[in-house]
Amino acid sequence: MTVSPPETDSPSSAAPRRATMLHRILRRPLGAAALTLLVCLVAAVWAAPLVAPYDPLAQDLQSVFAGPSFQHLLGTDDLGRDVLSRLLYGGQVSFIGVAYAVGVMLLLGVPLGLLAGFVGGRADAVIRSITDIVLAIPNIMALLVVVSTFGQSQAAAMVTLGLLGAPGTVRIVRAATIAVRKDLYVTAARVYGLSTFQTMVRHILPRISGPIIVKASLFAGAALLTESSLAFLGLGVQEPQPTWGGMISSASLYLSDHSWEIVPPGLTIALTVLAFGLVGDALRDARGPVTASKVRRRARPIVDRGTDNTRDLGSENNAPLSPDACLAVRHLTVDFTTPEGRRTVVEDVGFEIGYGETVGLVGESGCGKSITGRALLGLLPAGGEVVRGECRFEGKDLFRLGRAEIGRLRGRRIGLIAQEPIASLDPNFTVGNQIAQVLRRHDKMTRRAAKARVVELLRQVEMPDPEGVARKYPHQLSGGMAQRVSIAGSLAAEPALLIADEPTTALDVTVQAEILKLLRRIQQDTGMAILLITHDWGVVADMCSRAIVMYAGQVVESSEVRTVFREPRHPYTNGLLLSNPHGAQKGLPLPAIAGTVPAPENWPTGCRFHPRCHMSTADCAAGRIPLLEPSAGHRTRCIHHEDLKREAILR
Incomplete structure (x- = not known):
């Protein structure tokens, strides 16, 4: 087996090691710091039974409003309860609520956004109508109704928040999908016969993960603030169970005399929200930007609208x-x-x-x-x-x-x-x-x-x-x-x-020959x-038994390849053959067809090639030119094909 030179110039088969996602995040100082903080905080919260120094409900009325000390690292509250312990246990409630909201938002928003953006049509119209309706609902009013209906259930409130946040995700995912679906590899996946589900999951979803990650991180921060706000208002988990919002609510009663008590929960919430946003940005940047081809458009199924009996057929x-x-x-x-x-x-x-x-x-x-x-x-x-x-x-x-x-x-x-x-x-x-x-x-x-x-x-x-x-x-x-x-x-x-x-088209001559072979x-x-x-035309001569020549959306000539080369019966075919570099004569300029192919809205009446044709007459623009058959198997859309034949003989 011989291998063409361009192939041997390809990269080495030893693929370079690709940096992992974690490595790419850690190269960004802010992202690394935010990820470290978030991981440590989540680990400490879930390990609260092991690391918390006190029972979060244990009271010590002899030590109320005690400041930070070796005994109580973050001090105590109005009932002498250890602030650090309550902060750790309260984080469990907050993170579970955030998980509910973000999970529901992604489980609804991502599939619906993919479906609307990739399939389009009626599905897109229905999904957009529903999202518009949900976006018109005031979030706080909906949450208050749910909380009052379900007995101040935090889970119900956060699931509702996820439902209310899904339409925003649908819009983001839909827009990103519409951009990515134009890429050729998506069309190639459909050509290979992959189902709509497989194409969306394997080829669209990884490509649009950047906007989804950013949306999820920002929504996680918003969900944490919402959960804390509900707890601050006394809606959701009730005292004496610790929550971050509940701790701020209790501390606010004594803010003028004991301001330290509000610092630990307030600072924790602020840093956690900031960490969510920074980690989301770092994940997005680590995956790379979403790009799309600027020239390819989304494929859609074809539709047959019936026949048109007014056409004159060849x-x-x-x-x-x-x-x-x-x-x-x-x-x-x-x-x-x-x-x-x-x-x-x-x-x-x-x-x-x-x-x-x-x-x-x-x-x-x-x-x-x-x-x-x-x-x-x-x-x-x-x-x-x-x-x-x-x-x-x-x-x-x-x-x-x-x-x-x-x-x-x-x-x-x-x-x-x-x-x-x-x-x-x-x-x-x-x-x-x-x-x-x-x-x-x-x-x-x-x-x-x-x-x-x-x-x-x-x-x-x-x-x-x-x-x-x-x-x-x-x-x-x-x-x-x-x-x-x-x-x-x-x-x-x-x-x-x-x-x-x-x-x-994009290959050099040597590789072209190898591919055709x-x-x-x-x-x-x-x-x-x-x-x-x-x-x-060189590829046509090398590979094809028959040639079909198209101009401005029509077949203008078709026949066996040898016949087309030896005896073209349409001026356009003749012009293409004369301008073929394979037949150029040394020392003579290469003939070229004047003008360009007109856009569909500018197609001329009659023969569409007549404005560029040296054989054009008034008859060429008078009406539609039928597809004629001057000899068996040789068809042309030119009324002067006999003149063209005589002209070729004289040449």
């Missing part, structure tokens, strides 16, 4: 769906909802791919190639939906499947190689872990069997040191290695169809069909 789209094709698409039309209204971005696209065949989808950026591929997977960005079309795959119309059904096909029967392999890998997990979760999702393997299969897959894609690579994190991989890992993940469940979206070999071994989305 011969390709009117042809019956072949029962022998792996994938057969007809009349695919995709609309997007924008602030300016609905825009059609892909219109009336149709093609077929046979088993073991590679079909190239070619065109400039903005022509609708990637949107077409994502529509087939049910992974359109937010605002996009399939409004018309039929897509037969293994006897099923993908456009009419529910979210769960198409989710079961993704990853198992349909694979995807993304444009940016590094971005499609979750930085929180090793690559072996990410491939293993696909295997365990679809094949119900044990951990040991999945680990062995991961190494086998990495060896199948000709990865050097597959065992070592499986233990690496995405940032430790070179571009070529990341692409091979992406291919391994796509092939984990042995799909029948592979959608390769610009699989070699690898795809050809795997296709020969498995017989899978490949839809290759690219703008590189």
Whole structure:
């Protein structure tokens, strides 16, 4: 086996040791101090029966209001009870109350926020409506009602506080989820067939843990203040049982003459609240900031809105769906909802791919190639939906499947190689872990069997040191290695169809050749069909048997690759071929097509290419151009295709 030079330049298989969370926190002085204080305080409180010098209820009327001394380190109160002992036992009540409130807040707020942000739609609308209603309820009034109803129960009050605090958490988690769900590795997880629950828990939740930690720490401080306030008012745990708020209430009666008594509980509450906040900040910083891709949008399920009989369809789209094709698409039309209204971005696209065949989808950026591929997977960005079309795959119309059904096909029967392999890998997990979760999702393997299969897959894609690579994190991989890992993940469940979206764009020439060779070999071994989305004619010539050329959301030409290269029948195809660097002549400038692909709202009438076409006439803008078939299997959307043929002959 030979390994291309770029692969050998990858990082060493010996992964550097990653600093633990505790180490990263301890490097921050304030965080370390706050964590130390909090740990010591919690430990002392829970060990109160062992470390408290006196019974918290024991009275010594001979020593009332005694100041700090060796006998009573923090003095005594108005009944001669030891302040330190009462402080330790009172902390148990306070921390239990905080645990109730924070636990309820997280158990409700985090799942609902994830669901609203990731699933969206009706679930998002219902959850937001409920949170708005709860946020309108005054907290103190609700707490007073609960306390009076449940007999001054501290547990009931703190559970209610958690319920009242959950809507704020829902909003924070929802906002963070909406940002993170745009990342490619989240889309990749859905492509691999992971369920909504698995995607949220494994890939979304770790990524948004920073805001959740900060919210929980701040809420813990607020809960402690609320519990102390209720105890100060005599609501909740009653005297003589010690509570921090109750100790402040008792000390406030004698504040003018004996001010020291209020210092220990007041200072303890203040330091604990401060420690909660500082520890939360340190945990957030130790995990790193939450970031999201700026260009990817959340996927949403596709919707079929029926047919539109007013469209003039070409011969390709009117042809019956072949029962022998792996994938057969007809009349695919995709609309997007924008602030300016609905825009059609892909219109009336149709093609077929046979088993073991590679079909190239070619065109400039903005022509609708990637949107077409994502529509087939049910992974359109937010605002996009399939409004018309039929897509037969293994006897099923993908456009009419529910979210769960198409989710079961993704990853198992349909694979995807993304444009940016590094971005499609979750930085929180090793690559072996990410491939293993696909295997365990679809094949119900044990951990040991999945680990062995991961190494086998990495060896199948000709990865050097597959065992070592499986233990690496995405940032430790070179571009070529990341692409091979992406291919391994796509092939984990042995799909029948592979959608390769610009699989070699970010790679150098040597690695490109290796990846294409690898795809050809795997296709020969498995017989899978490949839809290759690219703008590189060299890749098309090397890999594809047929080419489909798209421009401004339409198929403008399709035929066998050799025919397209030798006899293009559309000026756009001809212009792309002439501007291909692979055919450049030394000493001559490389021809280029004037202008750019228009945005959907600026599509011209008639032929959409005519403003950039040197063969354009008034007829080109007069009306819709049908898809013509000048020869068997060769289709073009150009009324001057014969003139183009004669022009090519004269050249």
